[in-house]
Amino acid sequence: MRGDGALERLGREGRIVVVGASLAGLRAAEALRDEGFAGSLTVIGDEPHEPYDRPPLSKQVLLGRASAGRTALPRLRAVDATWRLGVAASGLDMAAGLVRLADGDEVPYDRLLIATGVRARPWPQEAEAELDGVFVLRTSDDSAALARRLDAGPERVLVIGAGFTGSEIASACRERGLPVTVAERGAAPLVGALGGVVGAVAADMQREGGVDLRCGVMVTALEGDASGRVRAARLSDGSTVETDVVVVSLGATRNTEWLAGSGLGAGPRGIACDAGCRAFDIRGIVTDDIYAAGDVARCPHPLFGYQFLALEHWGNAVAQARIAAHNMLSESAERVPHMEVPSFWSAQFGVNIKSVGVPSMATEILITQGSLESRRFVGVYGYQGRVIGAVSFDHGRWLPFYQELIETTAPFPPPFATVDRRPGGQRPVDADFPDPSVPTHGPTVTLSGYSPADRRTTFTPAH
Amino acid sequence: MTQSLLHQILDYANRADPYPLYEELRRTPVHHEGGDGPYVISTYYEIRSLLHDPRISSDARNLASQAGDPLPEAPQGEGALPPGFLKLDPPEHDRLRRMTNRPFGPPHSPRRVDGMRPELHDIVTGLIDGIGDPGRIDLVEQFSYPFPVTVICRLLGVPREDEARFHVWADTLAASLDPDPDADSAERGKGAHDARMQLGMYLAGLIEERRKNPGDDMLSQLATAEGEDGPMTTMELLSTAALLLIAGHETTVNLITNGMLTLLRHPDVLERLRTEPRLAAPLVEELLRFEPPVQLVPQRTTLADIEVRGVTIPKGAALWLVLASGNRDPKRFTDPDRFDPDRPDIQHLGLGSGIHSCFGAPLARLETQLALSELARRLENPRLLQDPPPYRQNAVLRGPRELQIACDGIRP
Numbered sequence: 081m082r083g084d085g086a087l088e089r090l091g092r093e094g095r096i097v098v099v100g101a102s103l104a105g106l107r108a109a110e111a112l113r114d115e116g117f118a119g120s121l122t123v124i125g126d127e128p129h130e131p132y133d134r135p136p137l138s139k140q141v142l143l144g145r146a147s148a149g150r151t152a153l154p155r156l157r158a159v160d161a162t163w164r165l166g167v168a169a170s171g172l173d174m175a176a177g178l179v180r181l182a183d184g185d186e187v188p189y190d191r192l193l194i195a196t197g198v199r200a201r202p203w204p205q206e207a208e209a210e211l212d213g214v215f216v217l218r219t220s221d222d223s224a225a226l227a228r229r230l231d232a233g234p235e236r237v238l239v240i241g242a243g244f245t246g247s248e249i250a251s252a253c254r255e256r257g258l259p260v261t262v263a264e265r266g267a268a269p270l271v272g273a274l275g276g277v278v279g280a281v282a283a284d285m286q287r288e289g290g291v292d293l294r295c296g297v298m299v300t301a302l303e304g305d306a307s308g309r310v311r312a313a314r315l316s317d318g319s320t321v322e323t324d325v326v327v328v329s330l331g332a333t334r335n336t337e338w339l340a341g342s343g344l345g346a347g348p349r350g351i352a353c354d355a356g357c358r359a360f361d362i363r364g365i366v367t368d369d370i371y372a373a374g375d376v377a378r379c380p381h382p383l384f385g386y387q388f389l390a391l392e393h394w395g396n397a398v399a400q401a402r403i404a405a406h407n408m409l410s411e412s413a414e415r416v417p418h419m420e421v422p423s424f425w426s427a428q429f430g431v432n433i434k435s436v437g438v439p440s441m442a443t444e445i446l447i448t449q450g451s452l453e454s455r456r457f458v459g460v461y462g463y464q465g466r467v468i469g470a471v472s473f474d475h476g477r478w479l480p481f482y483q484e485l486i487e488t489t490a491p492f493p494p495p496f497a498t499v500d501r502r503p504g505g506q507r508p509v510d511a512d513f514p515d516p517s518v519p520t521h522g523p524t525v526t527l528s529g530y531s532p533a534d535r536r537t538t539f540t541p542a543h
Numbered sequence: 544m545t546q547s548l549l550h551q552i553l554d555y556a557n558r559a560d561p562y563p564l565y566e567e568l569r570r571t572p573v574h575h576e577g578g579d580g581p582y583v584i585s586t587y588y589e590i591r592s593l594l595h596d597p598r599i600s601s602d603a604r605n606l607a608s609q610a611g612d613p614l615p616e617a618p619q620g621e622g623a624l625p626p627g628f629l630k631l632d633p634p635e636h637d638r639l640r641r642m643t644n645r646p647f648g649p650p651h652s653p654r655r656v657d658g659m660r661p662e663l664h665d666i667v668t669g670l671i672d673g674i675g676d677p678g679r680i681d682l683v684e685q686f687s688y689p690f691p692v693t694v695i696c697r698l699l700g701v702p703r704e705d706e707a708r709f710h711v712w713a714d715t716l717a718a719s720l721d722p723d724p725d726a727d728s729a730e731r732g733k734g735a736h737d738a739r740m741q742l743g744m745y746l747a748g749l750i751e752e753r754r755k756n757p758g759d760d761m762l763s764q765l766a767t768a769e770g771e772d773g774p775m776t777t778m779e780l781l782s783t784a785a786l787l788l789i790a791g792h793e794t795t796v797n798l799i800t801n802g803m804l805t806l807l808r809h810p811d812v813l814e815r816l817r818t819e820p821r822l823a824a825p826l827v828e829e830l831l832r833f834e835p836p837v838q839l840v841p842q843r844t845t846l847a848d849i850e851v852r853g854v855t856i857p858k859g860a861a862l863w864l865v866l867a868s869g870n871r872d873p874k875r876f877t878d879p880d881r882f883d884p885d886r887p888d889i890q891h892l893g894l895g896s897g898i899h900s901c902f903g904a905p906l907a908r909l910e911t912q913l914a915l916s917e918l919a920r921r922l923e924n925p926r927l928l929q930d931p932p933p934y935r936q937n938a939v940l941r942g943p944r945e946l947q948i949a950c951d952g953i954r955p
Contacts, residue, residue, distance in 0.1 A: 448597070449597055449633065450633070454634075456634075456637065458597075477595065477897050477900075478595060478597055478897070478898070479595075480592070480595040481592070481595040481596050484592060496598050496846070496847035496849070497598065497846040498597035498598055499597050499598075499599075499600055499846065500597070500632060500633035
C-alpha cells in the first residue's frame with residue numbers, strides 16, 4: 081500500500097454515500113462490502129421501495145403474470161447500510177463533500193457514487209399529461225397503475241413511441257387481446273437502435289400481431305372529456321385515434337437536475353466520467369472522490385472510438401457498479417476500466433431479441449445467418465470496414481461469437497461461410513439509421529473570461 | 544513404441560483416469576497429429592468459443608474426408624434413418640429441436656419436467672426399496688441404469704417391457720459413438736446401421752399406434768403436433784424419437800454412477816448431502832464439471848479455414864472438442880482437480896453450450912439431484928468395494944460398467 085495510509089483509513093472508517101437505490105446502487109453497495117469496506121455506507125433513493133428489478137415491469141407485470149410490488153432485486157449479500165428511501169437527493173456540495181436531501185438533511189461523504197439513473201420522459205404538454213388514462217412506464221408504481229388499467233379492459237390503448245419499451249408494451253397489450261395503436265415518429269419500430277432494415281421486421285411483427293401501427297407520424301395533442309379522462313389523440317397526418325389509455329414511451333431523461341450548479345460534469349446526456357467511472361467536473365478535470373454508474377453514467381469506450389456512451393442496459397449497470405466500487409477503494413495502479421461490450425435483450429411478439437456492440441454507430445448491415453423473412457436471423461452491423469454490432473432475432477445462442485468479432489475489430493463484411501447462410505445474406509446493405517447529422521441536443525456548457533485565471537465554464541441547459 | 548497422445552486418451556487402459564492426459568493435451572490447445580486426423584481442442588475458452596461459432600458444422604456431410612470422421616455413417620441405404628438434429632445444422636436443426644421442445648419445455652410446456660418430480664421420486668424409492676442384500680450392490684445394474692431408462696420410457700411413451708429389445712440397439716449405437724482407433728470401422732458402421740434400422744422399425748410401429756390412440760406422452764404429442772412449423776415427416780419423427788431414446792438412456796446412467804463414485808471418494812460431501820438437501824443442485828453442477836458423462840464432442844467440422852490460437856484449421860477438418868478437459872482448465876477454474884460443490888461461478892461445459900447444448904439437461908439435472916440425494920439419505924454407511932471400478936469401453940460416453948458398493952443397511 082502506497083501513500084499515507086489514507087486509503088486504508090477510508091476502508092476502515094470512511095463514509096461512502098450511494099445516491100440511487102436501484103440496480104446499480106444496490107450492486108455497488110454489495111460490491112463495496114465484498115471489497116472489504118468496513119466504514120459507514122448510506123444509500124439514498126427517492127422511491128420508497130426496496131431496490132427492484134425493471135425488465136419485468138414492461139413484460140410479465142403487464143401480462144398479469146407478476147405483481148409490480150414483487151420484483152424486488154435479490155440481495156447477493158448483506159450490505160449493512162443506512163437506507164434513506166423515499167427522499168430524493170437535492171444538491172451536491174463538492175467542496176464540503178456533502179449531499180443535500182430534499183427533506184433538508186445533509187449527508188457527508190468521503191466517496192460518493194451517483195447512480196440516479198433515468199426517468200421516463202413525460203408527455204410535453206403538462207395539462208394533457210395530467211389527463212386520467214395517460215401513463216408513462218419506468219417505475220414499479222407506473223407499472224402497477226398501468227397493469228390495473230389494462231385489467232379493467234380498456235377500449236383501446238395508444239402507445240406513443242415504438243422503441244423497445246413502447247414495443248414491449250404493445251406486445252403485452254396484444255397478448256392480453258387489447259386493441260392497440262402504436263404511433264411512431266420514425267419510419268419503423270426500433271429504428272433508432274437497430275436501423276430500418278431490422279425495423280421493417282419489427283413492423284411486420286407488430287402488424288401481424290394485430291397492432292394498428294402508424295409510422296412517420298407524431299401525436300400532436302391528447303384530448304380529454306369533461307371528467308378529465310383521455311378520450312382521443314390527434315395525429316400529425318390529420319387522423320384521430322379514439323382511445324382511453326395512452327402510454328407515453330418517448331425515451332428517458334437522465335436524473336441530473338439535482339446536480340445543477342454543483343460543478344460536476346453533469347447534464348441532460350448524463351454524468352461524464354472516465355473509463356474507471358470517476359466523474360469529471362465541468363472543467364473536464366476528473367474528480368477522485370465522485371463516481372457514477374448505471375444509466376446516468378457516460379463513459380468513453382476504447383472499442384467505439386472513445387465515444388462517451390451512456391447505456392440504459394441492465395448488464396452495464398451491474399458491471400459499472402462493481403467497477404466503481406472497486407476503484408473508489410483502490411490505488412490508481414489497481415483501478416480497473418469499464419470495457420464491457422454493450423449488450424441488451426428484449427422480448428416482444430413472441431420473439432427474443434438480443435443485441436451486442438453499438439449497432440446505432442453502423443452504416444451497413446449483413447444478415448449472416450437465417451433470414452429476415454423467417455424472423456430468425458443474426459444481422460451484423462458494419463462501420464468503416466469493421467464489425468461494430470450484431471443483433472439476433474430468436475438466434476441468441478450465436479451472439480457470443482459475434483461479440484468476439486466486435487472485440488477483435490473483425491473486418492466487415494465477415495468473409496466466411498456460416499451454418500444457415502441464405503442466398504439473401506450474401507451482401508451487406510445500408511442499415512438505414514436516421515440521419516445522425518440532425519442534432520438532438522443543444523450546447524450545454526459555455527466559456528467566459530479572457531485571461532487564464534478568469535477563464536470559467538458555465539453549465540447552460542438546453543431547451 | 545510410444546503411443547500418440549490421442550491414442551492414449553482413447554486407450555481403454557487410461558479410461559479410469561484420463562485427466563492427467565487431458566492436462567498434457569492442454570499444453571497444445573489445438574492438437575493435431577497430422578493427415579486426416581482430427582484437430583483436438585482442449586482448453587476452456589477455445590472450446591466455449593467454438594461451440595458458439597457459426598463456422599463450425601455438426602453435419603458430417605461437410606467433412607472433407609470421411610477418413611477423419613471417427614463415426615462414419617453407414618451409406619444411406621434403403622430404410623436408413625436420416626441423422627437426428629444432433630447431427631444437423633440450422634435451419635433444419637432449429638426447426639426439429641424447436642418442434643421437439645414443444646411438448647418438453649418452456650414456453651409451451653413449462654412444467655413438464657418439474658411435473659415429473661413425484662413420479663421420479665416414486666421410481667427412485669421403488670428401486671432403493673428393491674436393493675436387497677446391502678452387502679453387495681451393483682449400483683449400475685440395480686439403480687443408475689434402470690432409473691433413467693424407466694423415466695425416458697414413461698416420458699416418450701415407450702413400453703418399459705420392450706426395454707430388453709431396444710437396450711441392444713441402444714448399446715450398439717452408443718458404442719458406435721466411440722472413436723476406438725483399433726475397431727474395424729466398416730464392421731462397426733454396418734452394425735450401427737442395422738441397429739438404427741431396427742430401432743427405426745420398432746419406433747415406427749409404436750408411433751403408428753400413438754397416432755391412433757394418442758396419450759399425453761411425448762411420442763403422441765410429436766406425432767400429432769400441428770405447430771407453426773407444421774408436422775414432422777415420419778422419417779424426422781423416427782430419427783428424433785431414436786435420438787431422445789438413446790440420449791435419454793446412455794448419459795444420465797453415467798452421470799448418476801460417476802456422481803455416486805465421486806461422493807464415495809469424498810465422504811464429507813456425501814455426509815453433507817445427507818443432511819443438507821439444498822446441496823444437491825450445486826453438487827450436480829460441480830459433478831458435470833468434474834466428471835462429465837460426455838467427455839468430448841467428436842462430430843464437428845469447419846465450414847471455412849479458421850484460426851484458433853494461431854493455428855489455422857482448414858475447411859472440412861474434423862474437430863474434437865474435449866469438454867472434460869476444458870472443465871479442468873486451470874485458466875478458468877481455480878484448483879480444477881478439486882471436487883468442490885461450493886465452487887462459485889461454475890459455468891462448466893458438461894452439457895455443452897450454444898445451439899446443441901444438451902436438450903435433456905433439465906431432466907438429467909433433476910434425475911441426478913433426486914437420485915444422489917435419496918442414495919445419500921437412505922444408504923447407511925456406504926462404501927466402495929472396488930476403486931477404480933471397471934469402466935465401459937467408450938471414451939466419449941465415459942462411465943463405470945459396474946459400481947460395486949456395500950452399506951450397513953437401507954434406511955426407511
